[in-house]
Amino acid sequence: MTVLSLPPLDLDGGVGPHDDDSPLRSVSTAVAVLDCFAEEAELGATRVAARLGIAKSTACRMLAALATGGLLERTGSGRYRLGLRLFEYGQLAVDRLMLRDVALPAMGELRELLRETIQLGVVVGTDVLYVERTEAASMNVRFRSEHRRNPAHSSSTGRVLAAGDPALAAAILERGFVRYTPFTVVDPQRYRQILATTREQGYATSREEFEPGWSSVAAPITMMRGGRPHPVAALSVVAPTSRVLGPRKPAVVQGIRRAAARVSADLERARS
Amino acid sequence: MTVLSLPPLDLDGGVGPHDDDSPLRSVSTAVAVLDCFAEEAELGATRVAARLGIAKSTACRMLAALATGGLLERTGSGRYRLGLRLFEYGQLAVDRLMLRDVALPAMGELRELLRETIQLGVVVGTDVLYVERTEAASMNVRFRSEHRRNPAHSSSTGRVLAAGDPALAAAILERGFVRYTPFTVVDPQRYRQILATTREQGYATSREEFEPGWSSVAAPITMMRGGRPHPVAALSVVAPTSRVLGPRKPAVVQGIRRAAARVSADLERARS
DNA sequence: GCCGTCGTTCCGTAAACCGGAACGCGCTGT
DNA sequence: ACAGCGCGTTCCGGTTTACGGAACGACGGC
Secondary structure: OOOOOOOOOOOOOOOOOOOOOOOOHHHHHHHHHHHHHHHOOOEOHHHHHHHHOOOHHHHHHHHHHHHHOOOEEEOOOOOEEEOHHHHHHHHHHHHOOOOHHHHHHHHHHHHHHHOOEEEEEEEEOOEEEEEEEEOOOOOOOOOOOOOOEEEHHHOHHHHHHHHOOHHHHHHHHHHOOOOOOOOOOOOHHHHHHHHHHHHHHOOEEEEOOOOOOEEEEEEEEEEEEOOEEEEEEEEEEEEEHHHHOOOOHHHHHHHHHHHHHHHHHHHHHHOO | OOOOOOOOOOOOOOOOOOOOOOOOHHHHHHHHHHHHHHHOOOEOHHHHHHHHOOOHHHHHHHHHHHHHOOOEEEOOOOOEEEOHHHHHHHHHHHHOOOOHHHHHHHHHHHHHHHOOEEEEEEEEOOEEEEEEEEOOOOOOOOOOOOOOEEEHHHOHHHHHHHHOOHHHHHHHHHHOOOOOOOOOOOOHHHHHHHHHHHHHHOOEEEEOOOOOOEEEEEEEEEEEEOOEEEEEEEEEEEEEHHHHOOOOHHHHHHHHHHHHHHHHHHHHHHOO
């Protein structure tokens, strides 16, 4: 259920000293303190100290320092939670990809065309991170918005990106497959076949492989690199299975491929 | 032009030692390093060291530690930029306000009703921070998306929030007014009058007071606290002046007031 | 009203960090 | 092509700084 999962995640749990290779122990533990808040919304000094195996006083000082820096905020009862300054930094990080701004108009039009939820995803490690999401108005059922990060192997976005990036595909195969639903593809051979099909067709699907009842279709956003188009992100539409993989599938596929192609062209044009 | 501005912002610029009252010097400087990236997208160790008045080696270690923590990322040329992990943390921080999820459906419907850009803003210090924004499809002119944070005094969102929060109003008056356009209200007496009118009407406007050509209308999202409704956020619609303060103004006002009232009710209902 | 828990503070010790200088690399301008 | 410059990185010693344990004050539950 945790959202941040991929990187080190050195929750030794025990009392053993961190075998961190990097200097700046204080900063490393400060980051570890931040990581604690990925799983729990509100934490106090005692819980943080127990979770990281550090002294309570140390945890208290860390929390206070992060709070004066704005990365954490104090809740009424003396505990702490993630601060809104992190939101600002995060928006800056995404804005500087010079991707969201270019993709937003196409995403809005695709949303109106299909009347479904549209996502803009990039790869971080072997996960897919959705940096923007726009929803059609008045949907009876809404996609669970806490899914900001998926393993790449089970998402359509991850497949279009891996199909055009052998290094990513190798990393995904290396990391292995996790079964989330009965439909999740976990056979490496079958996965390779899916990537081949994706390369042929120019789009990818995921049929209830991550969240039961929900499927998605994705198309790659590419940039020319060394004369060849290289995928840098993907647009995807996520909805109840019957609405994207049923009779509407041709329209969905055409819509998302056109939108992704348009974003790719705009991106190329923006590289002045 | 800086986005993060409100808190300490101890860019002494010079070489003077930080007169930081807080312990955990390493963590404080680490946060200061992060702050450097609020103004510039890509920085190297030398620039960071010069900006903070610290040794180059120190800056290099800070950057490396923050990068291994994922808060920064390395660019090809050895420099650094804000990392996408900050985006994840920021999304978590906002999601835990238990506000965005509740507001999203109403924002989508209001967007379709008015075919304009809808914003969800909260207060941080004496600034307004927009934690969600959704745009209508195929607009000929788009609001500049880098505005994630405004001074509260010149925005309609800040006015509806200050109108219901005397402490915030006092803080805004205390901080003083900055003139951004010829229309910016900078007279404290006039500002107090605006707040009174806002209290009467239940909505606020800003006519090109921050960005020339762009105006906005806002209505408060409230939560019952101690038997009285207390504003915790605001919905606003921002568009070229003629589209929100011209003949459409009654429709815009009615739409945003209804949407904000609905979010308030949903918020109350969600507090199980 | 008592006890348990939590966040905070104080203090001595020692470990960790700062700063300066040196190294290797890529780029530029001759 | 070569040399000079600027950059990021590494190494090392001195000393500042943060860690850990224990004590304190406050809040809440039983």
